[in-house]
Amino acid sequence: MPRIGTERPQHPAAISVQGLGKRYNASDAVPAMAGVDLEVAEGELITVVGASGCGKSTLLRILAGFETATEGVVTIAGEPVDGPGPDRGVVFQDYGLFPWLTVAENIGYGPKQKRYSSAVVSERVDALLESVGLTRFARKFPGELSGGMQQRVAIARVLANDPAVMLMDEPFGALDALTRSSMQHELSRIHRETGTTVLFVTHSIEEAVVLADRVVVMAGGASHGVPGHIREIVPVPLGPGRDVTSPEVNDLKRHVSALVHQGNEAAA
Numbered sequence: 001m002p003r004i005g006t007e008r009p010q011h012p013a014a015i016s017v018q019g020l021g022k023r024y025n026a027s028d029a030v031p032a033m034a035g036v037d038l039e040v041a042e043g044e045l046i047t048v049v050g051a052s053g054c055g056k057s058t059l060l061r062i063l064a065g066f067e068t069a070t071e072g073v074v075t076i077a078g079e080p081v082d083g084p085g086p087d088r089g090v091v092f093q094d095y096g097l098f099p100w101l102t103v104a105e106n107i108g109y110g111p112k113q114k115r116y117s118s119a120v121v122s123e124r125v126d127a128l129l130e131s132v133g134l135t136r137f138a139r140k141f142p143g144e145l146s147g148g149m150q151q152r153v154a155i156a157r158v159l160a161n162d163p164a165v166m167l168m169d170e171p172f173g174a175l176d177a178l179t180r181s182s183m184q185h186e187l188s189r190i191h192r193e194t195g196t197t198v199l200f201v202t203h204s205i206e207e208a209v210v211l212a213d214r215v216v217v218m219a220g221g222a223s224h225g226v227p228g229h230i231r232e233i234v235p236v237p238l239g240p241g242r243d244v245t246s247p248e249v250n251d252l253k254r255h256v257s258a259l260v261h262q263g264n265e266a267a268a
C-alpha cells in the first residue's frame with residue numbers, strides 16, 4: 001500500500017515555482033520578491049493581479065527566462081528555466097509583430113525557423129488564422145490592422161510554436177473596452193480548444209476573474225517595505241461563457257478586490 005505523500009504526480013506541473021526570490025540590486029534593502037510558491041497544472045489558466053510594484057511582471061519575466069531568480073527554483077514541465085526557450089510563448093501589451101511581414105508570414109515565422117516543410121507551415125498558419133478569425137486578413141501587414149486584430153495575430157504567432165506555456169503580460173491593456181471584452185472571449189475559447197497552460201498578468205480584477213481557473217493575488221513590493229509575495233490564490237469554480245454581471249462573478253470580484261486593497265492598506 002503506498003504511503004501518503006510518497007506518490008509522485010504522473011506529469012510534472014506545467015509551471016512550478018518554489019521559494020522564488022528576486023533582488024535586482026545587491027544593495028536593495030528589500031527584495032522585489034521573496035518566498036513565492038506556485039504550482040500550475042497542465043492546461044490551467046492562471047491570472048495574476050495585485051497593486052503596482054508587487055512583482056507580477058517580475059514573476060512573468062523570470063518564468064520567461066528574461067530575468068534570473070536570486071533564490072528558489074523555477075521549472076516548466078519539469079525542466080529548470082535557465083533562459084528563454086521555445087517551450088514558452090510570451091505575449092506583451094505591444095504586439096511585437098514584424099511590420100515588414102504579412103499576417104500569415106508573422107504567424108508562420110516560428111514554424112518556418114524550425115524548418116518545417118512549407119506544406120506543414122501553411123497548414124498550421126491556415127488553422128490558426130481561422131482560429132483567431134483573421135483568414136481574410138492573411139495578406140495584410142500589421143500596420144493595416146486594428147489593435148485587437150494585431151493582438152490576435154500575436155497570440156496566433158505564439159501558438160504556432162506549440163508552446164507548453166503561454167505567458168501574457170497585460171496583453172489587452174491597450175485595447176478599448178469592447179475589443180478587450182471580445183479578446184477575453186477569444187482567449188477563453190482558444191484556451192479551451194488548445195489546452196495550452198496560460199499565466200496571464202492583468203491590472204483588471206474583472207478580467208482576472210472572467211478568465212481564470214485560479215486568480216493569484218500578489219501584494220507587497222519593495223516600495224511598500226515588504227518583498228512582493230502571494231497573498232492568496234482564489235479558485236474560480238465557474239464554467240466558460242461567464243457573464244460579468246452575474247452574482248457569482250460579482251462575489252468573486254469583490255473578494256479579489258478586497259484582497260488587493262488589503263495589501264495596499266497594510267502598506268499605507
Ligand SMILES: Nc1ncnc2c1ncn2[C@@H]1O[C@H](COP(=O)(O)OP(=O)(O)OP(=O)(O)O)[C@@H](O)[C@H]1O
Nearest residue numbers: 024032051052053054055056057058059221222223
Ligand atoms: N529592471 C529592474 N531593475 C530594478 N528594479 C526593478 C526592475 N524591474 C522591476 N523592478 C522593481 O521590482 C518591483 C516589482 O516590479 P514589477 O514590474 O515586477 O511589478 P508589477 O507588479 O508588475 O508592477 P506594475 O503593476 O506597475 O506593472 C518594483 O519595486 C520595481 O521597481
